[in-house]
Amino acid sequence: xxxxxxxxxxxxxxxxALVLLRCNYSSSxxxxxxxYVQYPNxxxxxxxxxxxxxxxxxxxxxxxxxxxxxxxSFHLTKPSAHMSDAAEYFCAVSVxxxxxxNFGKGTSLLVTP
Amino acid sequence: xxxxxxxxxxxxxxKRETATLKCYPIPRHDTVYWYQQxxxxxxxxxxxxxxxxxxxxxSIPDRFSAQQFSDYHSELNMSSLExxxxxxxxxxxxxxxxxxxTDTQYFGPGTRLTVL
Numbered sequence: 001x002x003x004x005x006x007x008x009x010x011x012x013x014x015x016x017a018l019v020l021l022r023c024n025y026s027s028s029x030x031x032x033x034x035x036y037v038q039y040p041n042x043x044x045x046x047x048x049x050x051x052x053x054x055x056x057x058x059x060x061x062x063x064x065x066x067x068x069x070x071x072x073s074f075h076l077t078k079p080s081a082h083m084s085d086a087a088e089y090f091c092a093v094s095v096x097x098x099x100x101x102n103f104g105k106g107t108s109l110l111v112t113p
Numbered sequence: 114x115x116x117x118x119x120x121x122x123x124x125x126x127x128k129r130e131t132a133t134l135k136c137y138p139i140p141r142h143d144t145v146y147w148y149q150q151x152x153x154x155x156x157x158x159x160x161x162x163x164x165x166x167x168x169x170x171x172s173i174p175d176r177f178s179a180q181q182f183s184d185y186h187s188e189l190n191m192s193s194l195e196x197x198x199x200x201x202x203x204x205x206x207x208x209x210x211x212x213x214x215t216d217t218q219y220f221g222p223g224t225r226l227t228v229l
Contacts, residue, residue: 036220043117043203044156044220090155100146100158100169101218 002027004074004091006104014112019063019078021107023091026072033074034092034101035065044090050074061085086111115139117206117221125227126194134189134224138206144168145187146218147179148203156203162187163209194228201225 007022025031032051036044048059055067065076074091088108092101118137126132138145144163148156149172158171162181173179176194181187185206191198202225205218 034217043222044205046217046219049217100161100171101148101156102158103155105155 002029002031002093002095003102004033004093004104006089006091006107008107009105010108010110012110012112013081015083016080019076019081019085019109021076021089021091021109023065023074023076023104024072025074025091025093027093027095029095032094032099033065033067034094035059035063035074035076036090036092036103038088038090038106040087047076047089081109081111083111083113085109117204117219119202119204119221119224121224122222123225123227125229127229128194128196130194130228132191132194132226134191134202134204134226136187136189136204136206136221138185138187138204139208139219142206142208142219143185144207144209145181145185146205146207147173147187147189148205148220150201150203150223151197152200154200159189191226196228199226199228 004025034049035047048057050057050067058064063078088106090106091104120135146161147159150156159173161169165181176192179189201223203223205220207218
């Protein structure tokens with residue numbers, strides 16, 4: 001079985017500061033890892049994904065994540081937070097194409113002026 | 114670009130009633146997934162279909178059923194509704210390999226079901 005754990009249900013950063021959202025995974029097979037963002041009352045939008053290949057993955061809106069097998073981590077970062085980044089962020093894992101996503105509990109990002 | 118369409122966007126039902134949620138995947142996508150997101154919760158996988166056949170099953174109650182039609186749209190049928198069924202129901206679609214190197218699930222805006 002595969003699962004992800006997101007450390008910190010709420011993260012607060014100042015505008016312009018580094019954003020770091022933590023995600024650790026557990027999987028018996030090489031995982032496919034995803035980060036999704038959800039704005040209030042909206043659906044889930046894919047930020048980035050890791051399947052195979054390069055371990056540093058760049059996504060939309062300036063976000064990136066690095067797959068670290070040795071640490072079983074897939075942390076999401078952004079060098080400089082913007083007010084518009086305030087949202088709920090979900091890390092997710094699947095065992096491969098066509099399989100369901102198992103989501104973490106989510107991290108609510110608050111950006112303060 | 115075309116996105117996943119879900120209807121209705123909002124639905125209010127009484128306990129013990131039935132509800133049908135519809136999902137129209139992105140054109141050419143052959144796989145559909147249903148997820149349930151309770152208030153303040155993470156999305157939970159319910160069921161998925163590939164080429165009109167059920168491909169995977171998650172925590173879907175026996176009171177719920179779903180199917181995928183020949184035009185690839187999918188419907189989630191919910192009977193004997195309970196208060197606890199109040200949630201946001203997401204549909205996602207993807208294009209499976211080998212037509213895509215790896216699939217990405219694209220989510221619709223969701224249907225908010227309220228059971229009174």
